[in-house]
Amino acid sequence: MSMGMSARLKAEAERFSFYYGDFRALKDVNLPVHEHCITALIGPSGCGKSTLLRSFNRMHDLYPGNRYEGVIRLYPDRVNILDARVDPIAVRMRIGMVFQKPNPFPKSIYENVAYGLRVRGEKQQNVLDERVEEALHEAALWYEVKDKLQSPGTELSGGQQQRLCIARCLASKPELLLFDEPTSALDPIATASIEDLIQKLRAKVTILIVTHNMQQAARVSDYTAYMYIGEVIEVGPTTKIFTRPANKHTEDYITGRFG
Numbered sequence: 001m002s003m004g005m006s007a008r009l010k011a012e013a014e015r016f017s018f019y020y021g022d023f024r025a026l027k028d029v030n031l032p033v034h035e036h037c038i039t040a041l042i043g044p045s046g047c048g049k050s051t052l053l054r055s056f057n058r059m060h061d062l063y064p065g066n067r068y069e070g071v072i073r074l075y076p077d078r079v080n081i082l083d084a085r086v087d088p089i090a091v092r093m094r095i096g097m098v099f100q101k102p103n104p105f106p107k108s109i110y111e112n113v114a115y116g117l118r119v120r121g122e123k124q125q126n127v128l129d130e131r132v133e134e135a136l137h138e139a140a141l142w143y144e145v146k147d148k149l150q151s152p153g154t155e156l157s158g159g160q161q162q163r164l165c166i167a168r169c170l171a172s173k174p175e176l177l178l179f180d181e182p183t184s185a186l187d188p189i190a191t192a193s194i195e196d197l198i199q200k201l202r203a204k205v206t207i208l209i210v211t212h213n214m215q216q217a218a219r220v221s222d223y224t225a226y227m228y229i230g231e232v233i234e235v236g237p238t239t240k241i242f243t244r245p246a247n248k249h250t251e252d253y254i255t256g257r258f259g
């Protein structure tokens with residue numbers, strides 16, 4: 001087993017289905033998410049990768065007509081985060097999300113990172129300063145921004161903005177981080193630095209990542225789940241999925257015969 005492998009679960013989807021109105025976008029999905037590992041969701045366009053990822057922090061709650069069925073369990077407390085009694089805001093404190101396009105708030109670098117802490121009621125300046133610096137270090141951005149913390153976050157480069165968004169998530173000390181194609185808007189150099197960062201982050205946090213780039217999945221992830229038309233067809237250690245997939249469909253996709 002490689003460094004990132006762990007037998008412990010951080011989360012899992014169990015017989016999970018999702019509906020946009022009458023349209024069933026996910027069908028009885030089972031997906032283990034191992035603690036301190038990187039799990040990649042791959043599959044052809046429209047197979048449901050983003051829909052599944054967004055379910056993990058109840059993003060679909062924001063639109064009427066959307067419906068979850070089944071279970072998404074978070075460990076160690078085994079709470080079903082889809083339970084109507086569970087507050088989605090509380091879920092999003094434990095499970096952060098980084099989007100495809102960097103989306104810093106129109107605020108200073110400092111305030112972007114301090115945001116989640118302020119929302120939680122943190123008022124002590126020294127605590128805020130410390131957490132902001134720590135999160136910027138963890139996101140490998142501190143040395144680039146330490147002398148301009150009051151500048152607008154939106155004035156950073158694309159790759160820096162993405163690391164700022166990662167720092168914003170990390171400041172709240174999430175247990176699980178969701179990445180939705182986090183490098184698709186970035187150039188190859190910024191992409192490499194984000195990939196490097198994601199790999200380092202798994203020491204602190206569990207990671208679930210959607211990528212349309214198979215090479216990226218092969219490079220960064222410990223586990224890969226192959227999805228097709230709303231189903232998880234196969235999931236396992238990345239090396240196995242890419243060299244000895246059990247399913248013919250997975251093999252055809254991996255070898256580029258379709259998709």
Ligand SMILES: Nc1ncnc2c1ncn2[C@@H]1O[C@H](COP(=O)(O)OP(=O)(O)OP(=O)(O)O)[C@@H](O)[C@H]1O
Pocket residue numbers: 020023025043044045046047048049050051052212
């Ligand atoms: N808001 C929505 N309302 C209705 N259907 C939707 C909505 N968003 C997505 N879908 C449908 O759900 C299915 C899954 O879409 P999703 O975006 O999750 O796929 P994906 O694998 O992430 O695709 P891509 O790689 O192209 O981003 C598709 O058939 C899509 O058309």
